[in-house]
Amino acid sequence: MNKNLIQGQTVLITGASSGIGKACAEQFAKLGCHVILTARRLDRLTAVAADLKAKYGVRTTPIQLDVQKNDQVEAAVNKLIDEGIEIDILINNAGLALSSDKFQDAKVSNWEIVIDTNFKGLLYTTKAVLSQMLKRNRGHIINIGSVAGHGCYPTGNIYCATKHAVRAITQSLRIDLMGSAIRVSEVDPGAVETEFSEVRWEDKEKAKKFYQGFQPLVADDIADAVLYCATRPQHVNVAELVVYPQEQASLTDICRKGEAPKGLFDRVK
Numbered sequence: 001m002n003k004n005l006i007q008g009q010t011v012l013i014t015g016a017s018s019g020i021g022k023a024c025a026e027q028f029a030k031l032g033c034h035v036i037l038t039a040r041r042l043d044r045l046t047a048v049a050a051d052l053k054a055k056y057g058v059r060t061t062p063i064q065l066d067v068q069k070n071d072q073v074e075a076a077v078n079k080l081i082d083e084g085i086e087i088d089i090l091i092n093n094a095g096l097a098l099s100s101d102k103f104q105d106a107k108v109s110n111w112e113i114v115i116d117t118n119f120k121g122l123l124y125t126t127k128a129v130l131s132q133m134l135k136r137n138r139g140h141i142i143n144i145g146s147v148a149g150h151g152c153y154p155t156g157n158i159y160c161a162t163k164h165a166v167r168a169i170t171q172s173l174r175i176d177l178m179g180s181a182i183r184v185s186e187v188d189p190g191a192v193e194t195e196f197s198e199v200r201w202e203d204k205e206k207a208k209k210f211y212q213g214f215q216p217l218v219a220d221d222i223a224d225a226v227l228y229c230a231t232r233p234q235h236v237n238v239a240e241l242v243v244y245p246q247e248q249a250s251l252t253d254i255c256r257k258g259e260a261p262k263g264l265f266d267r268v269k
Contacts, residue, residue: 005230005231005232005233006028006031006032006033006088006089006230006231007031007032007033008032008033008034009033009034009088009089010033010034010035010036010085010086010087010088010089011024011025011028011033011034011035011036011087011088011089011090011091011230012036012038012080012087012089012090012091012125012129013025013028013035013036013037013038013091013093014038014039014065014067014091014092014093014094014121014125015038015039015067015093015094015095016035016037016038016039016045016048016093017037017039017040017041017044017045017048018039018041018044018194018195019192019194019195019196019219020093020144020189020192020194020219020222020223020226021037021039021091021093021094022048022219023218023219023220023222023223024091024093024222024223024226024227025037025048025052025060026052026220026223027220027223027224027226027227028089028227028230029052029053029055029056029058029060030056031227031231032056032058033058033089034058034059034060034061034085035049035052035058035059035060035061036060036061036063036080036085036087037049037060037061037062037063038062038063038064038065038067038076038094039064039065039094040064040065040066041064042062042064045062045063045064046062048060048062049061049062061080061085063076067094067117067121067122067124067125068113068116068117068120068121069124070120070124073121073124073125073128074124074128076128077125077128077129078128081132086132086136087129087132087133087139088138088139088140089139089140089141089142089230090125090126090129090139090140090141090142091142091144091226092121092122092125092126092141092142092143092144092166093144094117094118094121094122094125095117095118095121095144095146095162096113096114096117096118096196096199096200097114097159097196097199097200098110098113098114098199098200099200099201100155100156100200100201101155102154102155102157103157106157106158110158111158114158114159114162115158115161115162118159118162118163118165118166119162119165119166119169122143122166122169123169126141126169126173129141130182133182134180134182137180137181137182138181138182139181139182139183140182140183140184140185140229140230141173141182141183141184141185142185142186142187142226142229142230143166143169143170143184143185143186143187144186144187144189144222144226145163145166145167145170145186145187145188146159146163146166146188146189147188147189147190147242147244147250147251148160148163148164148251149163149164149165149166149167149188150167150188150242150251151250151251151252152251153251153252163188166186167186167188167240170184170185170186170240171239174237174239181234183234183237184237184239185229185237185238185239185240185241186239186240186241187222187225187226187229187240187241187243188240188241188242188243189217189221189222189225189243190217190242190243190244190245190248190251191211191214191216191217191244191245191248191254192216192217192218192219192221192222193211193216193217193218194218194219197210197211212256213256213257213258213259214245214247214248214254214255214256214257215245215246215247216245217243217244217245221243222243225241225243228241229241
């Protein structure tokens with residue numbers, strides 16, 4: 001890995017208060033980048049930013065931001081531009097799932113939050129940042145998708161739909177930017193143990209149970225993959241990187257010790 005390829009660059013990360021976003025902030029700060037951390041939980045962001053600045057001596061900028069709100073996204077990015085801050089790498093990480101209901105039983109309010117965060121939030125942030133990348137003809141957009149964007153599973157409905165949409169816009173954006181020096185990548189994790197499942201089910205024990213019987217990925221594994229994409233030479237664009245834990249063979253197939261094959265969520269019903 002060539003540290004010099006990104007040292008001193010500015011990286012904006014959405015959903016940076018925990019999980020994969022926080023792990024990405026740590027990895028990029030370690031390599032000497034200015035990290036802009038955005039999320040809704042300002043107290044957590046401030047703590048993460050202070051910790052990274054103390055450990056690595058880099059510039060850190062925490063910004064309270066709800067990517068569901070386009071006016072907030074535009075205002076935040078415009079303020080950075082006014083301050084002369086140019087974003088070299090955008091990591092669209094903010095995302096969530098709410099519940100695991102069958103389509104016919106799901107709450108429309110949950111659908112709206114998932115769609116507004118996972119897909120529309122990614123669109124808003126990319127649109128706001130892309131204009132300055134185009135002016136400089138330089139930049140890298142890295143979207144955190146999911147293996148849920150490669151298939152479907154029972155009760156996955158809207159979450160899977162948003163991750164299929166992320167995959168489609170990533171591919172379309174790469175085509176639209178063809179001829180420029182702006183790279184577009186996607187990293188699609190399999191089962192990663194973060195706060196994701198706790199948020200989904202609002203139940204720590206249920207989330208913990210899902211990850212029992214096999215060794216899941218952790219946030220640092222995905223941050224490593226993101227860093228790999230970002231540190232390739234300029235002529236190399238990693239279009240799509242799918243990362244599974246060893247015991248996961250596909251979207252719905254996980255080998256748990258001592259258990260016969262089951263559906264993805266059968267053990268947590």
